[in-house]
Amino acid sequence: DIRMTQSPSSLSASVGDRVTITCQASQDITDRLNWYQVKPGKPPQLLIYDASILHSGVPSRFSGRGSGTDFSLTINNLQPEDLATYFCQQFHNLPPFTFGPGTKVEI
Amino acid sequence: QVHLVDSGGGLVQPGRSLRLSCAASGFTFNIYGMHWVRQAPGQGLEWLAVVSYDGSTTYYLDSVKGRFTISRDNSKNMVYLQMNYVRVEDTAIYYCAKGSASWKVIDYWGQGTLVTVSS
Numbered sequence: 001d002i003r004m005t006q007s008p009s010s011l012s013a014s015v016g017d018r019v020t021i022t023c024q025a026s027q028d029i030t031d032r033l034n035w036y037q038v039k040p041g042k043p044p045q046l047l048i049y050d051a052s053i054l055h056s057g058v059p060s061r062f063s064g065r066g067s068g069t070d071f072s073l074t075i076n077n078l079q080p081e082d083l084a085t086y087f088c089q090q091f092h093n094l095p096p097f098t099f100g101p102g103t104k105v106e107i
Numbered sequence: 108q109v110h111l112v113d114s115g116g117g118l119v120q121p122g123r124s125l126r127l128s129c130a131a132s133g134f135t136f137n138i139y140g141m142h143w144v145r146q147a148p149g150q151g152l153e154w155l156a157v158v159s160y161d162g163s164t165t166y167y168l169d170s171v172k173g174r175f176t177i178s179r180d181n182s183k184n185m186v187y188l189q190m191n192y193v194r195v196e197d198t199a200i201y202y203c204a205k206g207s208a209s210w211k212v213i214d215y216w217g218q219g220t221l222v223t224v225s226s
Contacts, residue, residue, distance in 0.1 A: 001169075034212055036152070043202055043216040044144075044152065055214065087152050091211035095166035099152040 002026050002090050004100035012106045017078045021103045023071045023088035032092040035064055035073045038102075039084045047086075048073065075105075083107050109133045109215040113203045116220030119193055129186040129203030129217055137161070137181040140210030143188045145199035146219075153199075157206065158186065193224045 003026040013019050023033065031051040036044040046055045048064035051071055061076040075082055088100040115127040129141070143155045156167045156177040165177050176189040186203055200219040207214040 032211070036213075038146075038152070043218055044213075045216070046212070046214050049207070049209075049212045049214075089152070089154070089213075091209075095154065095157060096168045097154045097157075097211060099154065102151045 001096055002029060002092060002098055004088055004090055004098050006086075006088060006100035006103050008103060009101065010104040010106065013078050015078055015080060015107060019075045019078055019082075019105060021073045021086055021105075023066075023073070023100050025069045025071075025090055025092075027092075028068050029090045029092035031067045032090055033064075033066070033071050034089045034091065035062075036087045036089065036099075037082075037084045038087065044087070078105075078107065080107055109205060111203050111205060111215060111217035113201065113217040113220040116201060116222045118223045118225060120226050121195055121224055122192055125190045125193060125222060127188040127190065127201055127203075127220055127222070129188075131184045131186065131203075131205070134205070136184040139208075140206035141177075141179060141186040142204040142206060142213055143175075143177060143186075144202045144204055144213070144216075145197075145222075146202070147196075147199040150199075155201075156188065157210070159210065190222070193222075195224050198222060198224045 033051045035048040038044045052064045085102045085104045091097045110132045112130045142157045158177045179186045202219045203217040204213040205215040
């Protein structure tokens with residue numbers, strides 16, 4: 001199975017900051033990567049798919065990039081409502097579609 | 108809009124069975140794959156299973172293969188997760204989730220249902 005790692009595991013930032021989270025796959029997954037946001041007590045929400053495509057309704061301050069094994073999620077102009085844990089997920093070839101361990105963003 | 112309502116969770120003893128249900132609405136159910144994902148207390152997300160749009164194809168995480176069965180009823184817009192021989196480590200919030208046009212991408216999630224396995 002493909003293993004996903006994320007860094008950092010947590011971070012603290014201020015409103016207006018630019019935050020970058022990285023995700024690494026154990027093998028080449030081309031651009032088959034999603035990013036999800038999980039707010040406390042809420043179900044996950046899709047932010048980005050295919051590594052860099054913003055899901056409908058997601059604010060443009062979120063962006064994703066990368067291919068192969070190395071990916072990143074950037075949040076520009078961090079807002080209080082961005083307090084959440086962020087997970088990457090690979091969907092290369094056949095299941096299982098493994099998630100990264102998550103990055104908790106505190107504000 | 109897409110609406111997924113998970114139900115069926117609760118307290119269950121180790122070794123017993125439980126069936127989770129997911130009622131879908133707001134989209135053309137019978138053309139999308141459906142997934143189950145769980146999140147144990149204080150832990151990350153764990154993908155469990157997916158069923159194709161017509162129910163003919165399923166895939167599972169190895170650790171639940173043979174114990175859990177995903178299925179769907181397109182006449183009722185329902186997805187199910189039959190959980191047999193549950194273990195303490197199956198304690199988690201279970202989410203039903205919709206696949207996108209690319210069945211591998213989960214684009215919408217239910218609110219989750221809590222399963223607690225304990226004697």
